[in-house]
Amino acid sequence: MTTVAASTLRQRDADHIVHPYADQKAVAASGPLIIARGEGVYVYDTEGRRYLEGMAGLWSTSLGFSEPRLAEAAARQFAKLPYSQIFGDRSHEPGILLAERLTKIAPQGLNHVLFASSGSESIDAAAKLVWYYHNQIGKPAKKKLIARISGYHGVTVAGGSLTGQPHVHADFDLPIAGILHTDCPSYYQFGKGDESVAQFVERIAGNLEALILREGPETVGAFFAEPVMGAGGVIVPPAGYFARIQEILRKYDILFVVDEVITGFARTGEMFGSFTYDLKPDMMVVAKALSSSYLPISAVLLTDRIFDAVAQGAAKNGVFGHGLTYAAHPVCAAVALETLAIYRERDIVAHVKEMTPHLQEGLAALQNHPLIGEARGVGLIGAVELTRSKSTREGFDPKLGLGAFIQSRALAHGVILRVLRNAVAVCPPLVVTPAEIEELLNGLRRALDDGLKHAREKGWM
Ligand SMILES: Cc1ncc(COP(=O)(O)O)c(C=O)c1O
Incomplete structure (x- = not known):
């Protein structure tokens, strides 16, 4: 029980909280x-x-x-070192151990970790890395990002643009330029007449290829997708869908950014949705279950070739000009490490x-x-x-x-x-x-x- 009466909390909520994804007046009228x-x-x-x-x-x-172990892990870290940062040549043990552990359990080749605090921030970081990477490898035109109708990648400027849901764009002047949307893979909603699942997959994969060709493959940098769409209505990919999509991405040398913000850490019955659907990410975004959401922490995992571009750009520019105050926050990292330990032990x-x-x-x-x-x-x-x-x-x-x-x-x-x-x-x-x-x-x-x-x-x- 709280110490403040629920009725006064409701009024104070109505007076002061801007509720995400809500009709503000309706929430104020009904009470949260x-x-x-x-x-x-x-x-x-x-x-x-x-x-x-x-x-x-x-x-x-x-x-x-x-889960008491997560509260205890947080308390231990709070007592030892409640905050420290990883800019420049600074580092700390929970951040180092977490990065190492993540790369051990991730799909092969994802050897490097860029931390943030939320799914949206990490999606934005992945979008920026697509741009940064192509500048380093001498393909500065290869910058457009393709995501899917009904897909959800958060609400920040790039993430919200990649999200394929009209209410995330309306009146925010999103999507920004250079973001394209292709088909949602829901056979139930979009399968036509007597079209089989295989024919549906072929049709929407064909649409993706046509879009790439229309835009010019030399201008398309990456494809963003959730293994299973969550906020879009739990859309499970039809058989053969991701195999065809990945074939097209490889053909046109387009990076695959897999958004595992919901599917990461066993949700689909394997440690990552990438294992369930045999995905080969160039970058993978994780958040949420990384810490059981007890504290905010997220990450982009990246391959050697993306990391090499980061190192090259840093050498050229004097510094890799990206970083967040709370990246690898030690208390969040300690709780995430304990979460991963619990996943393994149990x-x-x-x-x-x-x-x-x-x-x-x-x-x-x-x-x-x-x-x-x-x-x-x-x-x-x-x-x-x-x-x-x-x-x-x-x-x-x-x-x-x-x-x-x-x-x-x-x-x-x-x-x-x-x-x-x-x-x-x-x-x-x-x-x-x-x-x-x-x-x-x-x-x-x-x-x-x-x-x-x-x-x-x-x-x-
Ligand atoms: C697949 C996916 N990507 C990104 C996000 C954005 O994460 P956050 O709300 O932590 O910014 C979400 C949030 O639900 C999500 O489901």
Whole structure:
């Protein structure tokens, strides 16, 4: 319980907090859900109501909400050296050990680590490195960045531009010049008529190649993609998709930046989504589960050839002109190191593999629900897609508010889910048990039943 009454907290919130991704007036009118404490996969609000955190916060709190070893690791580091920096020739032990550990578990060849504090910052750093690299290798025209419609890469100027969602661009004057978007690989949403999955993959890969040729391959520097799109509605890539995409990238000498901000650290049932989908990143961005999100820390991992360009540019310019005050922050790094140690000791990959059928079979069973057009997922991330008609696959107009209704009904049933347009997403902490997965699925099913009743009463289907 908090010491301040919830009602006054709500008013103060309305008076002062700018809520990310919110309709400010609506939040002020309804009042925020104020979370006061956490335990395991559960969080508790200021009234003491318990919720199963089916989204692990923002796809992030992998070890749940009460891992004492992370608090102890932070306390130890706070006592020893609460802050130090790594500019120039300075360094510190937690940063060094974390960089080394990350390169050991990462896909082969990612031998160097550039730290930051958030996914967006690291995506921006990766974009800058694409530009820096091509300047060093004498290809200064090769600067355009391609990302995907519905993809999510954060909100900073480059990251927000790469994000393929209109509300991230609207009125922010984004995307900036030189950023292009290609197809979203959702076969359910964009497969045409009787097109097979293989034909769909061929068509959208063909569109990517046509885009590259139209722009001129000598002007395209990199392709950014999440192994599984998260905020775009949990879009799992169709079979063969990434193999074709990587073939095209290789053909035109285009760097592949893999955004593992959600998929990193076992979420898909392997340590990285890159292993699940056989991706060969030139750069890989990680954040969130790197520290179980207990403290902010992120990184871009890069290959020798990108690092060589960094070294070359630094020699030319006198310095590598990029750096953040909190890069490899020692307390954040110590907590990340402890997080990685816990993943190894508890074999988090094996645990996720064991839990996967419980979640994925439960979601698949919802495919028969009258409101659901598709159930999908991999590892411990998934979604069900709302539809008015299984035959036409038509979704609901977001203005009707069915998604928000289902989300609020899930809360009433003690479960936190997230509705992204017509997708109801689940992404529980990786430490979830079979019984907790069952509880999550029950809450989801009950919320969908409430949603179906509501949609029928309103005449929406
Ligand atoms: C795939 C992906 N990339 C980047 C980001 C941005 O990370 P942050 O919110 O830490 O800036 C997110 C955030 O959800 C994400 O899901």
